Amino acid sequence: MSEVHVRQLEQYLSNAIVPLIDVTDLAGMPDTNIQQASLSRALTAFSIIGLTGVSVDKVAPFVLDGGRDQGIDGCFYDEIKNTLVFVQSKWHNSGTKTIAKGDVLKFLHGIKLVLSANWDTFSPKFQTHKSLIEQVLLKPDVSVTVAVSFTGDNRLGDECDEVLKQFESEQNTVGDFLDVKVLDLRALHRLFRAATLASQSPFTAMLLDWGQTTEPHQAVYGRVCCEELAKLYRDVGETLFEPNIRSFLGDSEVNNQIVSTLLNRPDDFWYLNNGITGICTKYSKTAFGGGDTRQAGTFVFDGIQIVNGAQTIGAILKAYEKSPTKVAKAFAALKVISLEGTPLGFTDIVTLATNKQNRVEEKDFLSLDQNQTRVKLELASQQIQYVFRSGESVVDKKIGFDVTEGILALACSSRDVANAVLAKRNIGSLLDRKSSTYQSLFHTGISGNSLWSEVKKLRKIESALSRVQASTADSKKKQIFTHGNRVLSWAVFNAANVVDINDETSLDTFLSKAMEVTDGFVKGNYPEAYLAVFFKNSQKCTELANQIRAILFSK
Numbered sequence: 001m002s003e004v005h006v007r008q009l010e011q012y013l014s015n016a017i018v019p020l021i022d023v024t025d026l027a028g029m030p031d032t033n034i035q036q037a038s039l040s041r042a043l044t045a046f047s048i049i050g051l052t053g054v055s056v057d058k059v060a061p062f063v064l065d066g067g068r069d070q071g072i073d074g075c076f077y078d079e080i081k082n083t084l085v086f087v088q089s090k091w092h093n094s095g096t097k098t099i100a101k102g103d104v105l106k107f108l109h110g111i112k113l114v115l116s117a118n119w120d121t122f123s124p125k126f127q128t129h130k131s132l133i134e135q136v137l138l139k140p141d142v143s144v145t146v147a148v149s150f151t152g153d154n155r156l157g158d159e160c161d162e163v164l165k166q167f168e169s170e171q172n173t174v175g176d177f178l179d180v181k182v183l184d185l186r187a188l189h190r191l192f193r194a195a196t197l198a199s200q201s202p203f204t205a206m207l208l209d210w211g212q213t214t215e216p217h218q219a220v221y222g223r224v225c226c227e228e229l230a231k232l233y234r235d236v237g238e239t240l241f242e243p244n245i246r247s248f249l250g251d252s253e254v255n256n257q258i259v260s261t262l263l264n265r266p267d268d269f270w271y272l273n274n275g276i277t278g279i280c281t282k283y284s285k286t287a288f289g290g291g292d293t294r295q296a297g298t299f300v301f302d303g304i305q306i307v308n309g310a311q312t313i314g315a316i317l318k319a320y321e322k323s324p325t326k327v328a329k330a331f332a333a334l335k336v337i338s339l340e341g342t343p344l345g346f347t348d349i350v351t352l353a354t355n356k357q358n359r360v361e362e363k364d365f366l367s368l369d370q371n372q373t374r375v376k377l378e379l380a381s382q383q384i385q386y387v388f389r390s391g392e393s394v395v396d397k398k399i400g401f402d403v404t405e406g407i408l409a410l411a412c413s414s415r416d417v418a419n420a421v422l423a424k425r426n427i428g429s430l431l432d433r434k435s436s437t438y439q440s441l442f443h444t445g446i447s448g449n450s451l452w453s454e455v456k457k458l459r460k461i462e463s464a465l466s467r468v469q470a471s472t473a474d475s476k477k478k479q480i481f482t483h484g485n486r487v488l489s490w491a492v493f494n495a496a497n498v499v500d501i502n503d504e505t506s507l508d509t510f511l512s513k514a515m516e517v518t519d520g521f522v523k524g525n526y527p528e529a530y531l532a533v534f535f536k537n538s539q540k541c542t543e544l545a546n547q548i549r550a551i552l553f554s555k
Contacts, residue, residue: 070110275333276309378448
């Protein structure tokens with residue numbers, strides 16, 4: 001069957017994608033070579049489409065296969081997910097071959113070159129995207145997806161699998177920054193089915209304690225096993241999510257909490273999660289399960305899509321890949337609305353309404369901390385606005401600030417650089433009133449005046465960071481100011497005897513020196529490090545802080 005699936009995929013790629021792929025550099029080559037290269041490039045585009053859900057016309061310009069591509073056949077920035085996607089693809093007509101270890105090693109080395117802003121060995125075609133990629137790498141919290149794609153139904157070789165896992169492990173020392181995807185023929189064929197009219201098979205699921213309504217529109221609701229939702233997303237992919245709303249955003253504070261709940265408290269998941277809303281072209285109840293009672297019922301949903309709950313389903317699949325048995329114990333609330341007989345535009349109404357609900361975050365519980373109220377009253381007596389409740393906003397930043405800016409200033413001004421690193425890695429965790437870090441930073445002895453003073457200092461430092469970065473031409477050094485801004489801010493705060501924060505020249509000069517020390521340290525100790533990950537690693541940043549302290553903190 002593998003050869004049949006390859007032929008089906010070949011026909012689809014030839015008709016839908018190949019005409020949009022640039023093959024001008026292949027002029028003069030034999031027709032068979034051009035056809036093979038065209039299919040390989042189309043496979044790259046198809047793989048990116050499957051991973052991101054974007055259209056082929058947006059992806060086609062980012063197929064970079066050719067001379068001096070360093071093993072990277074495609075590089076695309078998914079703006080919605082804030083993810084940089086790298087793809088290496090191999091087209092084989094036989095349906096049995098995979099990818100060689102040497103090709104994978106070259107691919108991973110090429111990714112390291114891009115992440116470290118080393119462009120010297122790349123082709124002019126690749127370098128046309130240099131500016132965009134460098135801008136992306138300056139974005140905070142950007143993540144990376146690394147995908148190998150091949151038209152073989154054999155599993156990836158052990159050596160290649162080991163190389164990819166090792167690379168993923170090296171990059172994820174401080175969190176799930178990088179994700180490796182293996183798109184074999186089975187995965188590609190699932191994406192192919194999703195890209196055609198007959199793509200999506202009906203989704204059959206048992207709902208517990210179910211109920212339904214028929215007026216004015218048909219809908220059914222109940223508790224569904226999370227294992228079924230994980231399999232649904234795994235099989236359907238990004239097309240599961242209604243195209244007008246965001247799909248799974250990957251690693252984030254909230255999504256990580258969902259995964260943690262599924263793995264550690266699966267029995268409580270239904271109580272703690274808001275649930276999922278879907279639409280379908282139609283649904284029906286089978287005779288299996290439940291009889292005339294509402295205790296359990298098996299339903300078949302045609303053309304199901306999720307309009308609210310993409311993050312929940314994405315996190316469910318992520319947890320399922322780690323522990324299927326635990327996720328099988330968890331249930332989620334599911335509501336599915338049938339579009340049969342609904343007016344034109346009803347899908348948009350459901351999508352918008354279900355995605356405009358407020359989310360409770362850790363900082364919403366700060367109102368329970370009397371210390372916050374005390375600081376607010378102290379500052380209010382001096383006509384300084386301090387905001388820590390959701391729904392409130394700072395009217396004038398010249399005479400006001402919020403709790404996020406406040407805790408950030410406290411983290412960067414503390415003596416321990418680990419607090420500044422945590423502010424970079426997960427600012428939300430600093431606002432957990434029960435955490436030891438929050439309690440040590442926002443302690444009972446802190447005054448409103450001292451907090452406001454630290455915030456004003458941080459603002460001056462951030463302005464200086466922007467100034468010095470703008471005057472820096474080297475792309476790697478620009479990354480230092482973006483990804484290392486918290487550590488550099490810590491350095492300024494803790495070098496009071498060397499730098500005058502109120503003097504722009506003194507501040508800019510110090511930051512330039514701190515950047516040079518940082519650049520030298522990284523090149524000498526972690527030359528292949530991607531800075532977005534490096535500056536979220538407490539151990540490495542502590543080493544860097546010691547270097548900065550030794551070189552710059554004494555006159």
